[in-house]
Amino acid sequence: MSMAKAEKSVTRSAPLTETSFIGWLHKNLFSSWVNAILTFVSLYIIFVVIKSLWIWGVAEAVWVAENRRECFAISKDGACWAGVIIWLENIFYGRYPRDELWRVNLGGLLLILWMAPLWLPRVKDKIFIGLSTVFLYPFLAGYLFAGGDKGIFMQLMVTGAIVCLVGNTVHACIGVFSGGGLPESLLGILGRKDASDANQRNTLLAVLAIAFVLIYALQIGWTVEAVPWTKWGGMFLTLVISGIGITSALPGGIILALGRRSKLPVIRVLSTSFIELFRSVPLITVLFMATTMFPLFMPEGFVLNKLVQVIIAVCLFSACYMAETVRAGLQAIPKGQYEAAHTIGLGYWGMMGLIVMPQALKHMIPNIVGSFIGLLKDTTLVSIIGLFDILGMLRSISQDAPWRGLHKEPLIFGAVLFFIVCFIMSKYSRHLEVKLSAGANR
Amino acid sequence: MAIRNSGEASARVKPKEKFDFFHDERVRSVFYQILTACVVGWLAWYLITNTAHNLEVRGMNTGFGFLSATAGFDTDFKLIEYKPGIGTxxxxxxxxxxxxxxxxxxxxxxxxxxxxxxxxxxxxxxxxxxxxxxxxxxxxxxxxxxxxxxxxxxxxxxxxxxxxxxxxxxxxxxxxxxxxxxxxxxWPIPGDLFWMTSVAFVAAVIGVFILRGWAHKRQDRTGQQFPIFSASVALLVVLPGAIYLLTGSPLDWDLPTLQGFNFAGGASLPxxxxxxxxxxxxxxxxxxxxxxxxxxxxxxxxxxxxxxxxxxxxxxxxxxxxxxxxxxxxxxxxxxxxxxxxxxxxxxxxxxxxxxxxxxxxxxxxxxxxxxxxxxxxxxxxxxxxxxxxxxxxxxxxxxxxxxx
The missing domain is CATH 1.10.3720.10 (MetI-like)
Structure with missing residues (x-):
């Protein structure tokens, strides 16, 4: 190769129009006179909005007051945040007994503790952790929130949940610090590392049984006061309803989507009509149907409370929407994948469970997160049929005697709250999208 | 076994596939469909009988006869005639x-x-x-x-x-x-001759379509372009406008006026x-x-x-x-x-x-x-x-x- 050509060309800095601030301004804001006008109009809009929001919401706002009249006395053109601040606990927990709030908080903390390993590197068996969250956590949390006497079923479920939680947490800690897992460490401690597979399995099962019995004995004495569902409310209730809706939407949606794509005509027709029925009517009519018609559906003397009716309605509704999301994912899987799965001798469930569904779900993660956000927002509809979810609580501030007529501030507070949660979730889903498609874009 | 006998097997006629009732795909698909249909049918029957029973026990009325019964409540916003106690x-x-x-x-x-x-x-x-x-x-x-x-x-x-x-x-x-x-x-109240303006407008719309077709054909043939947009707008405005003015502006306006505590006349939206x-x-x-x-x-x-x-x-x-x-x-x-x-x-x-x-x-x-x-x-x-x-x-x-x- 000619050495002369390899000589470095003179390095020139980028032109000023690309690097300097003025250059940026010229390119992005004032490239033509139309753009310049648009810029000034936008600047004016931003100025007016921010200025009035600042004056109303911060500068002139009243933060501490006894009632709305006092707010007016202090400042006439400012927001009266005092009402929202006094109601803050109600907005978050509804009428949950104030001495028992720790249970709600503990329930939330346990969920975080349970799910945290899913995001930690080097932790193995994430599928098991995820599944145990879906199937066992609801029982533990359900007992924490509702309280009262545990039946034998609840005793077993709560025990199982606690065993799982402890096991998961230890497993995750071992995973993060040493890269191993709980089973191996246990076998190491017990000196059974070199035993046969069957032997090892029996040892682990024995440890599990001992732990189960131990925790069962411990939890018998642990009861918490019963809190009727009518006292649940606020953001807590919103999260409970949407949480249950979200966790049941995925399995329900997968079954319905498989049914809709099934080769068996009866199953296909049934799934399709079920999905289309719920997708073509508004959620509010489904909720009304739940509250007016479910009591008629049940055998005489069997009464479902309103919360359960609403949760069933939300689950059916969200499963049908999820089914369409999953179906779109299934359609995106190339036919070769199905054929390859058949070729290596997998049956229908093997093909779907091992080959097709994992890919389809991975494809659809952003959309799934999107429908979760949608469900979280839609859950506010339960306030229309008389449950005091977060919106119901925000609305009832204006009915409270000292704060009568205080409409705007609570609603804006709620909007900000929803915005923060939903915005973070949607940004996270976009991040996931990029991360998951990294492999495909190599 | 299959490997040992491969030579023989290829020589022989392929044996008829044994019909395995429990593992045959068609039998299974029919079975699963019947099973699903039965479960869904049973569920539907269960819900319907429960509903019928509950309706009877509670003495609730059924049937669509209520559609022709008169309703006793009013609504604040309606586009068609309705009076409480008379409307159904x-x-x-x-x-x-x-x-x-x-x-x-x-x-x-x-x-x-x-x-x-x-x-x-x-x-x-x-x-x-x-x-x-x-x-x-x-x-x-x-x-x-x-x-x-x-x-x-x-x-x-x-x-x-x-x-x-x-x-x-x-x-x-x-x-x-x-x-x-x-x-x-x-709210506008059309006068006697207002129908002529409406007819003119419809004619203008039809005219626009004809004009467009002609302009496209001409462009295909000769390559000359025709200012379709401005011509259409002119046609749509001028023709009905001229007729409107020629027939003596046959449009009255029902104006909202303050009467007592509220406005009367005109159109209103809640x-x-x-x-x-x-x-x-x-x-x-x-x-x-x-x-x-x-x-x-x-x-x-x-x-x-x-x-x-x-x-x-x-x-x-x-x-x-x-x-x-x-x-x-x-x-x-x-x-x-x-x-x-x-x-x-x-x-x-x-x-x-x-x-x-x-x-x-x-x-x-x-x-x-x-x-x-x-x-x-x-x-x-x-x-x-x-x-x-x-x-x-x-x-x-x-x-x-x-x-x-």
Missing amino acids: YGRIFLIGCINTLLVSFLAIIASTILGFVVGVLRLSSNWLVARLSLTYVEVVRNTPLLLQIIFWYVGVFALLPRVKNSLDLSVGAELVFLNNRGLYSA PAFLALLIALTFYHAAHLAESVRAGILSVSKGQTEAALAIGLKPSRAMSLIIIPQAMRAIVPPMISLWMNVVKNSSLAIAIGYSDVVALFMQTALNQAGYAVEMVGMTMAFYMFISLSISGLLNIYNKRVQLVER
């Missing part, structure tokens, strides 16, 4: 459906226009404009629609001035008033309607804006470059090359968004606008108590609308597919 429940259902369709129709038009504008602004080369529209989209999309509707109602329309101090939106002409009781506007319309418009426009943006971005850059390379003006490139292709990606989500507008208009119940859910499924149900029939009819109404709209979508998809290679 069937009429109430009709009023509800019309009210739902009216607000949805207006919201669909307004949100489609706003959505396209914001979607294009999102792609503006002006950094500030793009950011501003992004902020609007994110804020509106990440807060619940119900909260927005209630906010518009109690936070904006309920705080408007009282009737006495109404805002005059027509700047002093006293044609359109806005106050906390709603919007009051002048604040709940306005709040619902505005909230639906802003919410769905934000969603549509994202679809529009994605649709425009989905047209590859090569298309623009190719269009410019064959000598089209940028505006022609946009209207002839980019937009038709972008529409293919925009229209399907847009139509399902229209469906959402119709469904979401049911949130009217939260602010007391008499749509089909509030009027029929709540008020009428509380009054008459035909739970199964009324819930069924309301759901059937929404299903009918959704099926019609998705039929529209299918027709469009078929047409677009034909254009594709």
